[in-house]
Amino acid sequence: METNGGNTSGSECALEQPQLRTGTLPTGRVSALSAEIIAIGSELLTPERTDTNSLWLTEKLNDIGVEVMLKTIVGDDEARLEETIRDALKRSDVVITTGGLGPTEDDVTRQVSARSVGRELVYHQKLEDDLRERFKRWGREMPEINKRQAFVIDGAETLPNPNGSAVGMYLALDDKHIAVLPGPPREMQPMFENFVLAKLKAAAGNIVVRRRVLKVSGMGESSLDEAIAPIYVTFPTVQTSILFNKSEVEVHLAAKSDDAAVADAVLDGLANKIVGKLGVAVFSVQDETMEEVVGKLLTAVRKTLAVAESCTGGLIGSRLTDVPGSSAYFKEGAVVYSNEAKVRMLGVSEKTLADFGAVSAETAGEMAFGMRKRAETDYAISVTGIAGPDGGTMEKPVGTVFIGYAEAEKTRTIKMTLPGDRYLIRWRSSQAALDYLRRQLLKSSEHH
C-alpha cells in the first residue's frame, strides 16, 4: 500500500516503502456498522484549515466497533450538501454531520439535512424560550436571527448544547442513524458523548475495539517492519499499523470483539511479543511522549535533571516542562548559543572549543559535566550540533549532533548524524538526547 501525506513525512525511499498494514478492522466473527462523517463549512475548504473533528469522531466510533468508510468536507452550498447527505445515507448505516448550525443565513445544515431525509423543519417554542433566557443571562437581547436555531427536523430528537446556541439533532430512520452536530469541538464533543454514543453503541451490538500504541525510538519504519512482521502476521485478528512520526515510529494495534477481555488478552499477547523482540527500543506501550517516559523514570528513582542546550535552543527544556509536575525533577537549563556562554555558564574550557570546536564530543561532554555541577542535580544532558541551513562543513555536515550525559561518576557522549531540515534536526536532536538519558537511566536501574 502506498502511504499518503497525512501528518508525517514521506518515507525516505519511495521504491522501498514498507507495507503499511492498515485499512478496515479485521471483523472476525463480529459485524460492524459503517459510518460517514460530513464536515460542513466553507472555511474548511481554504488552504489554512481543515476538518479535524472527524479524527476525534473516528476514534469514538471505532471504539464501539463502527467503521468510518468515507469523509466529506463540503462548503455552505445547499445543492452539494444535500447530495452528500443523501449519498451517505444510501451507502452507510451512520451519518454524522458537523457544522453549519449557526444562526446566520449562510448556515444551511438545518434545512438541508431536513430536506435530505424528506422531512419538514418544525418550530419549537421551548427552544426559543431557552435561547432567550441564555442571552438574558449573558446580559444581552437575543437577536431575532437566532430564532432560526429553534427549528428542528420533524420527529428528530433535540440534543442540548450547554456550550453554545445551536442544538443538535438525532434521527433513527429505518436502519439508518443520522446525527447533526455543531462544528466547534467543545460543543460537538460533549453532545456526541452524552447523547449519540450510547444509541450507536446499542445499534452496533456492544462490540468493543481495544487499542494499544507502542512507541519505538532509534529504528526506521522499514527495519521495524522487518523485525516485527513475522510476529504480527501470526495475529490475524489484530489490525497492525506502523506510523512514522517526526522522530519515532509508532505501532498501532487494534482488536475488535464483543468481549473486551478477549480483545485485551489478544493485544497484550501481541504487544508482549513485540516488546520481547525490540527490547528497550520500545519506550512506551501506552502512547506516552518521550518526555513523559523520562519524567516517570526520574520520578521513580527520585533523581533530578538539568539540561544544557546549544542547537536545540531550549526545546528540550520546553518539552520536559510541558509535563505537569516536572518541577519535581527538572531543576534548570542553560541555553548556551554562543561560545562565551558555554565557557561562562558551564565552564567549557576555551582550549576544548579551540581544539575540537563547539560541535564536538569533547564540548558536549564538558557541557553536561558543567551543567550537572552548577545545578547540583543527579544528572545532566547536553546537545550541541549543526541544525542548518548554514554552518555545515565537509567534516561536520548539517545534521551532525553530539549528545552528552553526566552522572556522578561518569560523563558519556554520542555522535549522531540526523536527516531533515532545521526544524526536524532540532526536534530529532531533542528526542535523541531524551532517549539517550532514558537508556542510561534504564541501565543504571538494572545495576542496582
Add this chain to the structure above:
Amino acid sequence: METNGGNTSGSECALEQPQLRTGTLPTGRVSALSAEIIAIGSELLTPERTDTNSLWLTEKLNDIGVEVMLKTIVGDDEARLEETIRDALKRSDVVITTGGLGPTEDDVTRQVSARSVGRELVYHQKLEDDLRERFKRWGREMPEINKRQAFVIDGAETLPNPNGSAVGMYLALDDKHIAVLPGPPREMQPMFENFVLAKLKAAAGNIVVRRRVLKVSGMGESSLDEAIAPIYVTFPTVQTSILFNKSEVEVHLAAKSDDAAVADAVLDGLANKIVGKLGVAVFSVQDETMEEVVGKLLTAVRKTLAVAESCTGGLIGSRLTDVPGSSAYFKEGAVVYSNEAKVRMLGVSEKTLADFGAVSAETAGEMAFGMRKRAETDYAISVTGIAGPDGGTMEKPVGTVFIGYAEAEKTRTIKMTLPGDRYLIRWRSSQAALDYLRRQLLKSSEHH
C-alpha cells in the same frame, strides 16, 4: 457563520461568535473553475491520520482562480471510490485524486479511475522498462507486482514521477479535467506543479488570486472584527477571513483578478487601511512568526538578546532559535525552574522571592535584570507564571504570568492573566513575552 473545529480552539464565547467572512472568493467580473479533491487510502480514515495533501493543492488551485468545492476522503474501497469519482466529475470541472497508486493489490485507484471515466487501462512497455531500470539502479530486481504500475488509462497523459514508482495520469474529457496523482507529498507536489498546474491555469483563463496575511497580537477575534469590519466591507472584491490561532489573530485577504497588478493594488489598499487602524497590534503583513519579526528588529538595530524562563521552560529560546541565523542576536538563555536556580543563575534576591513569591512582578524584573547583566546583552526578557494544572491560588490563579524586560537604563514588567490549559498558557506566555519585547523595540527605535 458557525466556526468549525479546524486547527484552532473554539471561540471563548460561543454565543457571541464573530461573523467569519469566508466562503467562496468574490468572483467580480471573472469566472472560476470548480474543483474537487479526493484523497484515497484506508489509513486516512483512522483516528491518527488525515489527508493534508488537499491543503497544499487548495492553495495552488486558488492561486490560479480554481475553487475547491468539496473534498472526499475514501478508503481503498472500489465501489465507494468509483461512486465518488463519478459524482465529482458530474458536479465539478476539475477532479484531482491523490493516493492508491502503489503496486499492491489493495491499491485500486488505477483501475477504478479508468472505470469511472469509461475507459480501459492499457499497458505501456516503456513504463515497465523504466521501472526495471530504476530498480536496477537501486541494486534490486523489480518485483513482478510492480508491473501493475505500467498500466495507464487509455488516452491519458502519463505524468513522470522522479521520486517514486507510481506515474500519475491526466485526462481532459469534454470540459472536465481529471488528474490522478500519487499520495506521498514529495511525489505528488512536483508532479502537480510540473505537469498539471499549467493545463489548469490555461483552462481557468489566467486568473490570478493574490493573498495577504496580516498577523495581530493582543486582540481577540471579536474586538478585531469590530475594529476592521467597517473597513473591509468597503472592499467587496476582497475575501476577508479572520482566523484565530493559539495566541494571535490572523486576517487573510484574497483578491481575484485577471490582472495581478490590479489584485495587488486592491489588497495593498485594504491592508494599509487595516494597519492604519490597528497600528502596532499588526506585527506582520507577510505571514511571519513573532520570532521572525523580533529577529528582524534585533538584526536591524544590531542588538543582542538573552532570555530567562521559568514557566515556559525553554520555549521562548526554542522559538527564537528556530529562526535560521538567530545566533547573530540570540546569545543565551536560562531555564530557572527552581527558586535556587533563580537566585544562583540570575541573582534574584532571596528576600524578593520570600516577600513577593516566585510568580511576581518583582521576581520577573530581577530575572530580566540579572539575565541581561550576566549575558552582557543589550536586552533581556523574562517570564515567570503559573501554567497549571496545579499551583494556582485565589490571589494568583492558573494563567497568572509576569513578563520582565531589561535594557541598559530600565527594567519593566507587565502582568497578564492568560486563559487555556497548560499547553496554551505556556505558548501564550512565550508569545506575550516576545510581543512585549517587540513593542519595546519599536518604542526605542521611535525615540532615536
